[in-house]
Amino acid sequence: MKKGPVLAAVLAALVFVLANSVFIVDERQQALKLQFGKVVGDPDGYRQPGLYFKIPFIQNVVYYEDRILPLETSELEITPLDDRRLVVDAFARWRIVDPLRFRQAVQTEAAALPRLERILNAALREVLGSVMSDNILSDDRAQLMARIRDAARGSAATLGVQIIDVRIRRADLPQQNLQATFERMKAERVREAADERARGAEAAQRVRANADRQAVELVSEARRDSEIIRGEADAKRNRIFAEAFGRDPEFFAFYRSLGAYEKSIQPGSTTLVLTPGSEFFEYLGGGADRDPRRGMAE
Incomplete structure (x- = not known):
């Protein structure tokens, strides 16, 4: 028992x-x-x-x-080559590859995070501070993130850690600079609009001047052609009159007198003071013994 x-x-x-x-x-x-x-x-x-x-x-x-671990960093303000300050929000992925060195350097994973954040921030300042802000905001960002990763790996290796990847989540202007940037962008757009309007007004002025010149040329040519046609018509008319006078002087004198009557005797207030024997009314009289070479009144 x-x-x-x-x-x-x-x-x-x-x-x-x-x-x-x-x-x-x-x-x-x-x-x-x-x-x-x-x-x-x-x-x-x-x-x-x-x-x-x-x-x-x-x-x-x-x-x-033994898994891949995240590293979240606080926002970091950097100054690229063009002195245009940016606020960068980045994160990384890391892994313990040498546990003995890791223990000797930082002991625990919680203690490793601040060290890794300082390493990542230093790499961010080094790489992003050597380029223009436009490169950070363009398609070149992928190459910049690879450079940041490679720059951080050397320092992280002393902790027994490998940086797997680095990503820039956001890169913006500081809040206090946004309004000034917006105003500068607005001023640039206003200036560009004024330049466009000035170029448009200049082009419109050229078009109007060209149109005015062409109008003057067309009117001048039309007047010239009309004067030529009118002159040719007058010459033809005079030639016809001369031929008619040569063929029948009596009829020609009678025709000219009728034209003179039409122009001088108008309905209304037309008053003519002439002597009874005036040649102007020769064809209105009834005499049959008039001289056929007389009777034309201008």
């Missing part, structure tokens, strides 16, 4: 010792085995998943993440 409790106690002690003699590393972890605070066993750490042994009560195990 007394052997039962003793056996149970011995078995419990054996289970407890055995439980403290092994440790398990899963696929998400890597581990270091310590003895009195000093790393023993595999100096590269235990990174393969499995079951491992340690000396109970003398050795202990610390675990570190």
Whole structure:
């Protein structure tokens, strides 16, 4: 009866010792085995998943993440080459690749974050401060992020950490500079609009001047042509009159007198004061003995 409790106690002690003699590393972890605070066993750490042994009560195990971890940084104000300040919001992805060096440098993951943030901020200032702000806001950003990653990797390697990737989430002007920038952009657009209007007015003036010149030329040519036609018509008319006078002087004199009557005797207030024997009314009289060479009145 007394052997039962003793056996149970011995078995419990054996289970407890055995439980403290092994440790398990899963696929998400890597581990270091310590003895009195000093790393023993595999100096590269235990990174393969499995079951491992340690000396109970003398050795202990610390675990570190073997997965890719995030690094969120606070907003950073940088000054590119053109002195146009920008507020940059970036983040990184990192991983512990040397657990022994990591423990020697920072001990814990929580302690590593401020160190990594300082390294990333220094790389951001170095790379972004060597280019123009337009490069940061253009398609060149991908190349700049690769340069930032490479610049941060050297310093992060001293902590046993590898920087996997760096991304710039946002790059904006500081709030106090936004209004001034908007006003400057507005002034530039107003100036460009004024230049466009001035060029348009100049072009319109050229078009109007050309149109006026062409109108004057067309009117002048039309007047010239009309004067030529009128002159030719007058010459033809005079020629016809001359031929008619040569063929029948009596009829020609009569025709000219009728034209003179039409122009001088108008309905209304026309009054003529002439002597009874005036030649003007020769063809209005009834005499048959008039001289056919007389009778034309202008």
